[in-house]
Amino acid sequence: MGRGRRPSAEVRDEVLQAAGDLLVDQGMGAFTIEKVAALSGASKMTIYKWWPSKGALALEGYFSAVESTLAFPDTGNVRADLRSQLHAFVDLLSMTHAGRALAQLIGQAQTDPDLMESYRATYSSPRRALAVARLEAAVAIGQLRADLDAESVVDQLWGACYHRLLIPDRPLDHDFVDALVANLFGGVGA
Amino acid sequence: MGRGRRPSAEVRDEVLQAAGDLLVDQGMGAFTIEKVAALSGASKMTIYKWWPSKGALALEGYFSAVESTLAFPDTGNVRADLRSQLHAFVDLLSMTHAGRALAQLIGQAQTDPDLMESYRATYSSPRRALAVARLEAAVAIGQLRADLDAESVVDQLWGACYHRLLIPDRPLDHDFVDALVANLFGGVGA
Numbered sequence: 512m513g514r515g516r517r518p519s520a521e522v523r524d525e526v527l528q529a530a531g532d533l534l535v536d537q538g539m540g541a542f543t544i545e546k547v548a549a550l551s552g553a554s555k556m557t558i559y560k561w562w563p564s565k566g567a568l569a570l571e572g573y574f575s576a577v578e579s580t581l582a583f584p585d586t587g588n589v590r591a592d593l594r595s596q597l598h599a600f601v602d603l604l605s606m607t608h609a610g611r612a613l614a615q616l617i618g619q620a621q622t623d624p625d626l627m628e629s630y631r632a633t634y635s636s637p638r639r640a641l642a643v644a645r646l647e648a649a650v651a652i653g654q655l656r657a658d659l660d661a662e663s664v665v666d667q668l669w670g671a672c673y674h675r676l677l678i679p680d681r682p683l684d685h686d687f688v689d690a691l692v693a694n695l696f697g698g699v700g701a
Numbered sequence: 702m703g704r705g706r707r708p709s710a711e712v713r714d715e716v717l718q719a720a721g722d723l724l725v726d727q728g729m730g731a732f733t734i735e736k737v738a739a740l741s742g743a744s745k746m747t748i749y750k751w752w753p754s755k756g757a758l759a760l761e762g763y764f765s766a767v768e769s770t771l772a773f774p775d776t777g778n779v780r781a782d783l784r785s786q787l788h789a790f791v792d793l794l795s796m797t798h799a800g801r802a803l804a805q806l807i808g809q810a811q812t813d814p815d816l817m818e819s820y821r822a823t824y825s826s827p828r829r830a831l832a833v834a835r836l837e838a839a840v841a842i843g844q845l846r847a848d849l850d851a852e853s854v855v856d857q858l859w860g861a862c863y864h865r866l867l868i869p870d871r872p873l874d875h876d877f878v879d880a881l882v883a884n885l886f887g888g889v890g891a
Contacts, residue, residue, distance in 0.1 A: 614811045615811050615812055617811070618808040653891050654890070654891055656889055656890065657891070660880040660883075663861070666861035666865060670864030671864070673864050673868070675856060678821065680829055693850075694857060696889060698887065699846055701840075701845055701846055
């Protein structure tokens with residue numbers, strides 16, 4: 512069967528994989544629909560049929576590409592699991608082009624409402640929901656406070672990392688995320 | 702004495718005040734050097750002599766304009782003081798054009814290294830230093846843990862607010878900052 516006759520679900524997966532790889536390996540500056548088309552073997556017309564803009568394609572490809580790296584482990588200890596996941600998150604932001612790419616997408620979204628909508632629908636809302644689900648699972652087995660506002664904890668762990676990514680006054684590293692986790696689990700009071 | 706002979710410190714203050722007022726009242730979209738010149742009575746040439754770009758002028762004006770609103774109260778109770786200051790901060794971001802203006806400046810800074818440098822030098826680093834000083838004063842009198850990493854707390858209070866400002870998946874309001882403070886002071890563990 513020729514390439515043109517591949518099932519569309521398969522083509523879609525290959526386009527997303529090419530988009531995610533391109534973003535992580537080379538950043539948003541090098542990201543074009545042409546390159547994704549060349550890497551995936553899909554036509555530009557096919558790609559434009561499924562994604563309204565290169566930002567939307569980059570974000571959906573990135574979400575798929577990082578899903579396994581950012582999966583939440585479940586060793587039975589939520590504090591240790593959050594720490595491991597946050598280390599993987601910070602490594603992804605600092606050791607690949609993903610950090611700069613996300614920063615540029617978030618930056619551009621401040622004056623581009625369509626990109627903001629794509630960012631929230633395709634990336635930030637689903638990632639937030641996964642984090643809240645992991646925190647609520649820990650509430651359910653009594654490892655976190657029963658009255659915990661899990662949404663605010665998301666802003667104090669991953670949101671704090673985005674703050675250092677976007678305004679790099681201080682380093683975004685393992686020591687930082689260890690301090691974030693220690694502040695929340697140990698409390699800051701004397 | 703004519704306007705042209707005002708002492709330069711006075712002119713500088715009036716330019717900064719005009720810049721800060723313009724940013725808070727009308728946002729970055731309406732911010733021009735021409736308008737600041739007209740409002741302050743200074744010439745455009747004078748303004749360009751002191752500030753390399755309109756971003757740098759907007760940021761320094763904004764810093765001066767919000768300094769008293771964002772001052773840290775000291776009632777002897779650091780938890781209550783942080784809560785009041787954060788309420789004032791969130792009100793400033795949501796009830797004036799300041800929130801959108803800062804979001805656009807941070808956004809543009811992701812692809813404009815000069816603006817990022819101005820933002821960090823003129824706004825984010827000095828504001829961070831003021832917050833760290835307030836937290837360390839509370840450590841010194843035994844209200845916060847002696848081994849506290851104050852820098853990371855800045856990212857979990859104000860940084861968490863910037864996260865909701867820049868990626869508005871959830872509301873940025875008083876309930877949110879109350880949850881941030883409660884998580885840090887009460888701890889999230891069961």
